[in-house]
Amino acid sequence: MTYVDRAPGLSVRLKLTLSYAAFLMIAGAGLIAVVLVFLLRYVPDEAIVTPPRHAPGLGMRPLPGDFVPGRSDLWDAFAPKAALMLALLLVVGLVGGWILAGRMLAPLHRITAATRSAGGGSLSHRIRMPGRRDEFRELADAFDGMLARLEAHVAEQRRFAANASHELRTPLAITQTLLEVARSDRDRDTDELLDRLQTVNTRAIDLTEALLLLSRADRRSFARxxxxxxxxxxxxxxxxxxxxxxxxxxxxxxxxxxxxxxxxxxxxxxxxxxxxxxxxxxxxxxxxxxxxxxxxxxxxxxxxxxxxxxxxxxxxxxxxxxxxxxxxxxxxxxxxxxxxxxxxxxxxxxxxxxxxxxxxxxxxxxxxxxxxxxxxxxxx
Missing domain, CATH: 3.30.565.10 (Histidine kinase-like ATPase, C-terminal domain)
Structure with a gap:
């Protein structure tokens, strides 16, 4: 069996995990950016502080002034929490992506094991993957069908080889027997021996030509x-x-x-x-x-x-x-x-x-x- 010599690379599970995490990070960063832009539209450039004022009816006791944060104040308060959220998304994306990728690729491991088993000569093995139909199960069913056809074809070829060997051996054995009888019996009718040898030889030729014709048809080596x-x-x-x-x-x-x-x-x-x-x-x-x-x-x-x-x-x-x-x-x-x-x-x-x-x-x-x-x- 010939294998392709490939350089080592990342596993599909790791690639899917990184893809899931990257997608989650991009989606999270995009959502945070939208929220930040929305908030900044309603925040002044600089912080605004109003002086204390006196409220009537309260003994002229002053009230504290209002403080409206500016954009720099909002950014200082928002940036650490956004960074923490992105870090959490990264961890969730890596861990969750690894688990999800493993569950998604579990059927592929069964198909790979069946392929290796078939490559080792075990054509009777079947995947028989349970569950509803999806891409992996369609692949498994197609692989099972291919194995069934290969097993039937190999069995037929073995029967054909055994039968062909038997059929070709029969005229040769008859020819050898006739020649041995002729050698031991010098008085045997030569014409009768030649007729029987010709009959046996003709049958062997017909069988050989039929085998060649069958091989030619199987190979489709003909012009249409x-x-x-x-x-x-x-x-x-x-x-x-x-x-x-x-x-x-x-x-x-x-x-x-x-x-x-x-x-x-x-x-x-x-x-x-x-x-x-x-x-x-x-x-x-x-x-x-x-x-x-x-x-x-x-x-x-x-x-x-x-x-x-x-x-x-x-x-x-x-x-x-x-x-x-x-x-x-x-x-x-x-x-x-x-x-x-x-x-x-x-x-x-x-x-x-x-x-x-x-x-x-x-x-x-x-x-x-x-x-x-x-x-x-x-x-x-």
């Missing part, structure tokens, strides 16, 4: 060009028509223009994978596949439906995971390498689209791909 999904659907169905006829599957195509931007090769592969899965995972005979494209208010849509046995929605939710082949991990001749829908999902996500898998009520599967639409000029 105008693509019409209807043309991709027509090409995919035409290419797979012999396979459909071999399985006794009929294909119906309703290809309306569906312009989008993306990689022509990846989108064609995506469509081909969907049609291939619909043909292979179908009824034993008299099955149907329906491929449709069109424009909807939320973008362009590609829909591939196929008949088949009824599927559990919980099982359907796992179909886009790598090396999942429906209800059983079979290795039939046309079963593929288990990456078809994983490539479809990665391709859709790389094109900022959405993929939906729904089991049909009568059996089979409906796959819907939604991609952003584009104008004739090719701009989103």
């Amino acid at each position: 060009e105008p693509v019409d999904l209807s043309l991709a659907a027509e090409e995919a169905t035409e290419t797979l028509l012999p396979l459909a006829e071999k399985h006794g599957i009929s294909i119906a195509t309703d290809a309306e223009p569906a312009p989008t931007l993306g990689s022509p090769a990846l989108l064609l592969q995506m469509t081909t994978n969907l049609v291939h899965n619909a043909i292979v995972h179908n009824l034993p005979e008299h099955g149907t596949v329906r491929v449709a494209t069109g424009i909807r208010p939320d973008g362009v849509v590609l829909t591939v439906e196929n008949t088949g046995e009824r599927l559990d929605p919980r099982l359907v939710a796992t179909f886009t995971e790598p090396f999942q082949r429906g209800s059983e991990r079979v290795h039939a001749a046309q079963a593929g390498v288990g990456l078809g829908l994983a490539i479809v999902r990665s391709t859709v996500e790389a094109h900022d689209g959405a993929l939906t898998l729904d089991p049909r009520h009568d059996g089979g599967l409906r796959v819907t791909v939604r991609l952003p639409t584009t104008s004739k000029g090719g701009t989103l």
Whole structure:
């Protein structure tokens, strides 16, 4: 893990404390200045002392004269008390600001601790900050959501790595076994051995190419060009028509223009994978596949439906995971390498689209791909 080498500085709590105290001092000084100016408007420049006067009816006893303080007298009396008040405000601002800043930054310490825990590899940790929604709690909730997505992604990648290792090891182990048998049995039919080796090698090549295609889609390392999904659907169905006829599957195509931007090769592969899965995972005979494209208010849509046995929605939710082949991990001749829908999902996500898998009520599967639409000029 790489850390930025930073020079030491003041803590945020101390900065907030100083800010609170400075604001309180400025507000207090401003209030004292306003009061002082208001008082000085009604005070003469110099002190005024009136001579004693005699009040009638009191035996001519003199009364003391009046004393009106001047501005200098008012300032001498006001300045020490104002200074004392500012000192008290400074103490209150520092102490109160330190306490308030600590309370305000307490959620941030929990977020920091969770971040360090996640940096150490503990992706299962969650902040789960209580209380009403505010900026800190929105940040904590967003961080919890990010950790959940990272944990799911890491778990998926680990499953993918384990499955890929298993799938790649299988053809290599079979090849090694065939070679060992051939070495020990010199009279074994060479043509049969070569045919089996070619089959195993072809499967290994297909798996490797599928892994590379999946990696390319995940990295989004492709140039975006105008693509019409209807043309991709027509090409995919035409290419797979012999396979459909071999399985006794009929294909119906309703290809309306569906312009989008993306990689022509990846989108064609995506469509081909969907049609291939619909043909292979179908009824034993008299099955149907329906491929449709069109424009909807939320973008362009590609829909591939196929008949088949009824599927559990919980099982359907796992179909886009790598090396999942429906209800059983079979290795039939046309079963593929288990990456078809994983490539479809990665391709859709790389094109900022959405993929939906729904089991049909009568059996089979409906796959819907939604991609952003584009104008004739090719701009989103």
